[in-house]
Every structure is written in structure tokens, then in C-alpha cells.
Amino acid sequence: MASRQSLHWGIVGGGMLGLTLAYRLSQAGQKVTVLEAAPVLGGLASAWQLGEVVWDRYYHVTLLSDAKLRALLRELGLEDEIRWAVTRTNFFTGRSMHPLNNALDFFRLPVLGPLDKVRLAATIVYGSRIEDGRALEAMSAEAWLTRLSGRATYRNLWRPLLRSKLGSNHEKASAAYIWSVIRRFYAARRGGLKTEMFGYVPGGYHRILSVLAETLRGAGVTLEAGMPVTSIAASGTGLTVAAGGKTRTFDRVVNTCAAPIATRVCEGLSDAERERHDAIVYQGIVCASLLLDRPLGNAYLTYITDETIPFTSVIEMSSLIDRALIGGMHLVYLPKYVPLDDPLLDAGDDAVEAAFLPALQRMFPDLRRDQIKAFKVTRTRHVLALSTLNYSDRLPPMATSVPGLSIVNSAQIVNASLSVNESVALANEAAAMLLAGEGMAADRHAA
Numbered sequence: 001m002a003s004r005q006s007l008h009w010g011i012v013g014g015g016m017l018g019l020t021l022a023y024r025l026s027q028a029g030q031k032v033t034v035l036e037a038a039p040v041l042g043g044l045a046s047a048w049q050l051g052e053v054v055w056d057r058y059y060h061v062t063l064l065s066d067a068k069l070r071a072l073l074r075e076l077g078l079e080d081e082i083r084w085a086v087t088r089t090n091f092f093t094g095r096s097m098h099p100l101n102n103a104l105d106f107f108r109l110p111v112l113g114p115l116d117k118v119r120l121a122a123t124i125v126y127g128s129r130i131e132d133g134r135a136l137e138a139m140s141a142e143a144w145l146t147r148l149s150g151r152a153t154y155r156n157l158w159r160p161l162l163r164s165k166l167g168s169n170h171e172k173a174s175a176a177y178i179w180s181v182i183r184r185f186y187a188a189r190r191g192g193l194k195t196e197m198f199g200y201v202p203g204g205y206h207r208i209l210s211v212l213a214e215t216l217r218g219a220g221v222t223l224e225a226g227m228p229v230t231s232i233a234a235s236g237t238g239l240t241v242a243a244g245g246k247t248r249t250f251d252r253v254v255n256t257c258a259a260p261i262a263t264r265v266c267e268g269l270s271d272a273e274r275e276r277h278d279a280i281v282y283q284g285i286v287c288a289s290l291l292l293d294r295p296l297g298n299a300y301l302t303y304i305t306d307e308t309i310p311f312t313s314v315i316e317m318s319s320l321i322d323r324a325l326i327g328g329m330h331l332v333y334l335p336k337y338v339p340l341d342d343p344l345l346d347a348g349d350d351a352v353e354a355a356f357l358p359a360l361q362r363m364f365p366d367l368r369r370d371q372i373k374a375f376k377v378t379r380t381r382h383v384l385a386l387s388t389l390n391y392s393d394r395l396p397p398m399a400t401s402v403p404g405l406s407i408v409n410s411a412q413i414v415n416a417s418l419s420v421n422e423s424v425a426l427a428n429e430a431a432a433m434l435l436a437g438e439g440m441a442a443d444r445h446a447a
Helices: 016-027 067-075 103-108 114-129 134-138 141-149 151-172 175-187 204-218 259-265 271-278 349-363 420-435
Strands: 008-012 031-035 047-050 053-056 083-087 089-092 097-099 195-200 222-224 229-235 238-243 246-250 252-255 282-292 301-304 313-316 330-339 372-385 405-407
Touching: 008 016, 008 238, 008 246, 016 031, 016 204, 016 420, 031 246, 047 204, 047 372, 053 204, 067 420, 097 103, 103 114, 114 141, 114 151, 114 175, 134 175, 141 151, 141 175, 151 282, 151 301, 151 330, 204 222, 229 252, 229 259, 238 252, 252 420, 259 271, 259 372, 259 405, 282 349, 349 372
Parallel strands: 008 031, 008 252, 031 222, 089 301, 252 405
Antiparallel strands: 047 053, 083 195, 089 097, 229 238, 238 246, 282 330, 282 372, 301 313, 313 330
16 A cells, blocks of 8 residues: 655644544544644533533433444443443423333323324334435425324424424424434334433543543644634645644644634635535534432433423433442533524523523422532534535535635534534544545535
8 A cells, every 4th residue: 555645734623523533644644733722622522510520511422323433432442431221211291291211101192192103103213214314305304294293293292392402493404304313312222122222431521532632642643722723724835724822834724613613714715615604504502511419300311392491301411320420419411402593592601590490390390499509501602503405415515625624514414413423423534535635625616
């Protein structure tokens, strides 16, 4: 095999996508520098401190079907540390809480009639067996779900769930979006009773990121946090990157930031390129983390169809992880996915707490305020690129018209639900293309 020229690559963004990309490039003998704006690495997978507990800022689990993530963990010597557990699911209708863990629970669900339940089950099984969701991009989620499950099931179950995840943007989502969600979570279930098996590495992503960063540094990769990039521009035969008051020169640059952030700092892009990136519809997230001295419902996930509840779902992480890892406490996440113009993204922690806690106590009436030992809010404005109608046809290519500059971000996770596994898969794919030179020259007609 011919030797590959060693170049100096600058990677903007130190989340799991950027770090995995750096790992793959370094394995190919490339020199790599990662520039991360935040004070710590990890992006959406980063950890923080909640009271006396250090755990993930956002909720993350590993599924049995997460082959790309598990392969990366195997390379890092962490796969054997994964602890697997059967999880439970609840369903809150607005009036009452119901278990949703097996066929009997499903058929007892009060929000749907017998025929509706049969059609819902058929929709999930049918969706899980579709291998390629590209054709579903031509149809709205509402049209597809109504056709398969019926109008009553869409109104009473699918629509509230879509609204809780996408807000007013639920009307823009293609059927490929909900198909990707169905497929991923159906794949997490195993056995005759179809119980869910989720896993985690003790220490959460704080441990994973620490091992990955140590591995990267050992391979000669330079990792610089607290370095927000302000400009990327062509310069001679390379690219100059301004960050943290310094200017660096690279042979190649890969910007892994969300599209509106990436185009803001990339100089020399054509108007057509900027338009394609700016046309991507993003969702933001506001997520509250709580430490309790008691359990809630002992279910990892509680679905919510009551549209008056101000958060998307209840994630009781301590029903999955060993509570000894979090000081014997109970860790709960209350996520709310919102359009970019939602005022909740700019609301203070006190305002979020004032909105969320009464709703949580309505769901769990025996929960007292003194049982909540910590309440902390994190926000990300561009977290999820929404699969809109004909999404793949309008998606910008990784390569740009600026020689040596590529934009690779989660918007290019096509027809798959956003997860760490898909970020790792995208990094693997992008690294192979970049090393082959396919990401170096833009398709001018596509741009």
C-alpha cells in the first residue's frame, strides 16, 4: 500500500464527532489539532457537577444495537466495562401513570381503543423492518403515521409525542424522522418479551472522554479547550484559523460545529453554500437535571402525551445506573426540545424551575420540594437538525468551495436518530472520505 502524505489537520469542535474524527485521522498517520470553544471537551456528551455528583450534562445510554460506539469503546478498552440492565418504561396520559413494558401493559393503555392498539403495534413493527428510510423523506410524519396507525392514534398518541419532541416544528418533520426513532429503540429490545436492554460505562461519558483524550494525546494529537474559533480563511496553500487570540495554519480544516455556527466563521463560502446550510431547521434543548433523595417511578423513561406538561419526558437515570456511582442519590433529567425562537432557551434557571417542578409534582403527587437536593439547567440552541421533507436532496456536501475546508456536522446524520453511536459512525465515514481526498473538492453544481 502506498504511503499517505501526512498533513496537519485542524478540527473545530471537540465533541464526540470531532474527537472520533481526530482519532481516525491520527490512526492514519496524520497530525491533528482539536480546537474546542468550551472549557472542557465533549460537547453534548460532556459531564458536569450536580451537587456532589459528576455525571453527563445530558442523558446518554448505550444500546445493544450501537455497533459503531461499542466498536470505539472496544478500541479504548472500555467495552468490557459496560454494564447492561433491563429498563422499565411508563406512560403518563395527563390523568394517570401506566406501565408500558410488555404486551399486556400495551393492551391496557387507556388512551387507545383495541383496533387503534393493533394498528399502532403494526406501525412499529412495520417501521422497524424498513431498512432504508430515504423514500420516507417525501412524506410528512403526520401523513405517514395517520395512514398506518389511524387518525385517532395520531391525535391521541403520535401527535402529542411529536409535539413534545419538536414543538411547532412537528409539522415540518418528514416520516423519515419518526421512522429513525422507531428503528433505533425497537433495536434496543430483545427476547420474547421484548424487554429493553440499555448500558452505560461506570463514570458515564466523563470516563469515556477521559480515556479518549488520553489516547489522543498519546498518539500526538493536540487538544485545546477554551479556544473559540472566530474565523477560518484560505491562506496561500493552507488555511488560517483564528482562535483564542492566536492564529494557526493548517493544511486541512474540518469544522464540526452546527451549520449556523460553522458558516459564521468560515470565510469565502459562496452565497449558495450559505443558503443551503442556513436552510437546515434545528431544534434546541433545555434540560433540567435533578438530584433526589427518593425514586420517582422507577422507570428509565416516562413518555408524556399531556401537552400541558412543559418537558418532553422524564428520564430517571438512577433506575439504570448503579446509585453507588452517584452517592446513593437518584438522578433525573427533564428535557424539553424547542424551536430556536422558544423563549425558554433564554430563560433563567429559576424560571425553568418554576415551570418544571409543579408539572413534575402533578405527575408524581407525593414528591415534596425538600426531597429535591439539586436542580440545574443546561441549554444547547442547535442540538438536532430536523429531517424535513426531501432532506437528503437539500443537504450540503461535506466539502466546501474553499480548498481544504470541510464542514462535517450532525446535520449529515441522515435518516437516523441523533445519538453518540451515529456521531461515531459519521466520524468514521467522514475520515475515510477525507483521507481518500473526496472531501477536499466541493461539487460546485451541488453547492
